[in-house]
């Protein structure tokens with residue numbers, strides 16, 4: 001809803017929001033995330049997960065949970081698999097945000113069975129083998145990230 005949308009106004013808007021601890025910003029259905037490098041209280045709490053469940057994009061403040069929820073709902077409505085592409089430079093927060101998406105999906109729409117926990121818990125194992133400390137990131141995987149939500153008739 002910026003009056004003038006260009007790189008400068010967008011950057012300024014993201015900066016002003018970040019100064020108020022609002023690390024997420026929507027540009028249409030693209031989510032911009034700024035890595036705060038510290039834990040923002042309650043940003044990813046179970047209560048926040050519950051709040052985003054089933055809510056349309058834009059009705060609540062920008063959040064990676066809103067993206068996860070939209071992808072899940074689109075998969076159900078369109079009966080088509082959905083992809084969430086996470087891009088950014090090394091250390092931007094791709095791995096962390098991908099994990100938040102996985103945690104959101106398993107806790108909001110999971111089966112409640114062992115498999116949910118196993119999906120989330122597989123990550124540290126993959127990171128132990130695949131990640132390395134670099135000058136830009138203590139836990140770098142140096143890959144692009146994406147989450148695929150597969151539609152299954154059953």
Ligand SMILES: Nc1ncnc2c1ncn2[C@@H]1O[C@H](COP(=O)(O)OP(=O)(O)OP(=O)(O)O)[C@@H](O)[C@H]1O
Nearest residue numbers: 035037038090091092093094095096137140141142
């Ligand atoms: N939303 C967040 N809140 C708090 N800290 C964060 C957040 N996102 C990222 N970080 C911090 O930044 C570090 C780097 O983030 P992350 O590993 O997700 O980057 P990346 O984009 O996946 O990097 P690479 O491309 O090198 O794998 C994390 O280890 C974590 O400490």
